Amino acid sequence: MAKYDYDLFVIGAGSGGVRAARLAAISGAKVLVAEEHRVGGTCVIRGCVPKKFMVYASEFAHHFETAKGYGWTVEGASFDWPAFIAEKDKEIARLSGIYVRNLQNAGAELVHGRARLVDAHTVEVEGRGSVTADKILIATGGRPWRPSELPGCELAITSEEAFHLPQLPKSIVIAGGGYIALEFAGIFAGLGVDTTLVHRGPNVLRGFDDDVRAHIAEEMERRGIKVLLGTQHTALEKTDTGILNRFTNVHHCESDVVMFALGRVPYTAGLGLENAGVKLADNGAVVVDAYSKTSVDNIWAVGDVTDRINLTPVAIREGQAFAETEFYGRPTTFDHEMVALAVFAQPPIGSVGLSEADARRQYGKVDVYLARFRPMKYAFMHGEEKCLVKLVVDAASQKIVGCHVVGPDAPEIIQMAAIAMKMGVTKAQWDSTCAVHPTLAEELVTLREKYVPQGLGQAA
Ligand code: FAD
Numbered sequence: 001m002a003k004y005d006y007d008l009f010v011i012g013a014g015s016g017g018v019r020a021a022r023l024a025a026i027s028g029a030k031v032l033v034a035e036e037h038r039v040g041g042t043c044v045i046r047g048c049v050p051k052k053f054m055v056y057a058s059e060f061a062h063h064f065e066t067a068k069g070y071g072w073t074v075e076g077a078s079f080d081w082p083a084f085i086a087e088k089d090k091e092i093a094r095l096s097g098i099y100v101r102n103l104q105n106a107g108a109e110l111v112h113g114r115a116r117l118v119d120a121h122t123v124e125v126e127g128r129g130s131v132t133a134d135k136i137l138i139a140t141g142g143r144p145w146r147p148s149e150l151p152g153c154e155l156a157i158t159s160e161e162a163f164h165l166p167q168l169p170k171s172i173v174i175a176g177g178g179y180i181a182l183e184f185a186g187i188f189a190g191l192g193v194d195t196t197l198v199h200r201g202p203n204v205l206r207g208f209d210d211d212v213r214a215h216i217a218e219e220m221e222r223r224g225i226k227v228l229l230g231t232q233h234t235a236l237e238k239t240d241t242g243i244l245n246r247f248t249n250v251h252h253c254e255s256d257v258v259m260f261a262l263g264r265v266p267y268t269a270g271l272g273l274e275n276a277g278v279k280l281a282d283n284g285a286v287v288v289d290a291y292s293k294t295s296v297d298n299i300w301a302v303g304d305v306t307d308r309i310n311l312t313p314v315a316i317r318e319g320q321a322f323a324e325t326e327f328y329g330r331p332t333t334f335d336h337e338m339v340a341l342a343v344f345a346q347p348p349i350g351s352v353g354l355s356e357a358d359a360r361r362q363y364g365k366v367d368v369y370l371a372r373f374r375p376m377k378y379a380f381m382h383g384e385e386k387c388l389v390k391l392v393v394d395a396a397s398q399k400i401v402g403c404h405v406v407g408p409d410a411p412e413i414i415q416m417a418a419i420a421m422k423m424g425v426t427k428a429q430w431d432s433t434c435a436v437h438p439t440l441a442e443e444l445v446t447l448r449e450k451y452v453p454q455g456l457g458q459a460a
């Protein structure tokens with residue numbers, strides 16, 4: 001008789017949980033996965049995937065503008081929000097179904113309902129009752145943070161609701177300066193919505209390279225987004241015609257919709273982790289070691305709930321490393337260094353490695369290479385839209401430690417740059433790579449002149 005009902009209980013069928021559950025089940029383990037919402041998790045249901053569809057939908061406005069310069073007539077183009085949302089939802093349902101089938105084909109069992117730990121080996125699942133398991137994996141992700149103290153806070157939506165607005169608003173105020181705020185600002189502005197981005201910090205995208213931050217804020221304004229920095233909401237009030245946004249130190253304004261994109265918090269509330277003695281950080285994240293093991297010997301956690309790098313491919317790799325270690329006898333950790341990332345703003349950003357400021361802190365002396373130029377595709381467009389490419393090189397070893405691109409296809413380009421950087425490429429090796437012409441990416445391998453910001457002289 002087995003001591004427990006299952007070898008592994010996974011809480012959460014998102015990116016990390018599904019990967020771990022499938023691999024464990026394929027190894028022959030008896031696996032149960034609990035999901036309280038829809039299989040696929042944030043990425044598939046209310047994150048990366050629907051967001052990217054919205055980015056695609058909104059980019060057409062800019063494509064139509066570009067097309068005019070090439071001799072096309074595109075008068076009368078219009079956009080049907082409900083039709084787009086219906087198509088998007090159909091595709092999301094199809095993808096969620098694939099996740100369910102993949103779990104089933106691997107031999108894992110799935111239960112719909114909210115799970116809660118009773119003790120280190122017992123989980124209570126809504127509608128199913130108590131289940132025991134030898135090992136437990138917490139993969140419950142994160143959820144949007146709301147400033148609950150703000151008067152009128154309940155009038156605002158978050159990214160979760162933005163995917164299901166019954167109609168396209170005429171105007172939106174988005175609060176936040178992170179990647180989700182920028183991506184939705186680009187989406188709504190592209191779809192013709194009067195868009196204002198409000199951020200309390202001195203610039204958007206804290207933690208990114210400063211040249212990238214300044215460049216994207218400028219480009220967003222060029223595309224018609226009002227970017228209000230150094231300010232934040234003091235209240236939201238319902239009016240007959242919309243929502244009144246009150247701010248610190250700038251004039252109030254009215255909008256149809258207000259969206260908070262003010263960060264996400266690990267989803268550990270009400271999970272019963274205290275019943276098992278699982279240690280949490282101050283922000284509620286599950287504390288784990290390099291093998292994603294928690295403070296309790298038979299409980300692990302992967303993905304956003306651990307608040308390491310909150311991206312889908314990272315959650316997947318952490319889930320995979322856990323399964324390889326525990327079910328295949330291959331101790332495996334995931335290396336969180338040199339993880340490339342994209343911001344699907346308009347224009348988009350690709351970034352891997354350190355910002356110039358972080359590189360200076362870590363290495364002391366760095367060489368910087370930077371170019372700003374007009375993308376060839378926009379040669380026939382009026383306006384001044386520019387791309388940015390930047391390399392940060394450790395002066396002593398000549399290794400490239402940061403690569404940042406803003407412009408068309410930046411997310412595609414950065415994936416390839418990340419391979420070379422993960423392998424420790426030096427600037428000389430990078431430069432020995434022959435360019436692909438005419439592309440934006442070739443600018444990265446033809447950067448020869450060291451960049452010295454105006455006013456800093458050679459001391460920089
Ligand atoms: P999740 O995918 O969030 O899955 C957790 C699952 O657990 C959920 O399905 C939840 O319903 C379930 N759950 C929670 N508690 C319980 C419980 N008690 N019982 C049962 N089930 C429970 N990342 C990228 O890499 N690229 C992007 O472009 C990108 N865009 C994003 C855009 C948005 C708007 C958002 C919000 C996120 C985006 N992300 C992106 C981040 C990415 O979605 C997450 O990093 C990833 O989904 C984390 O996976 P996870 O397995 O940790 O958690």
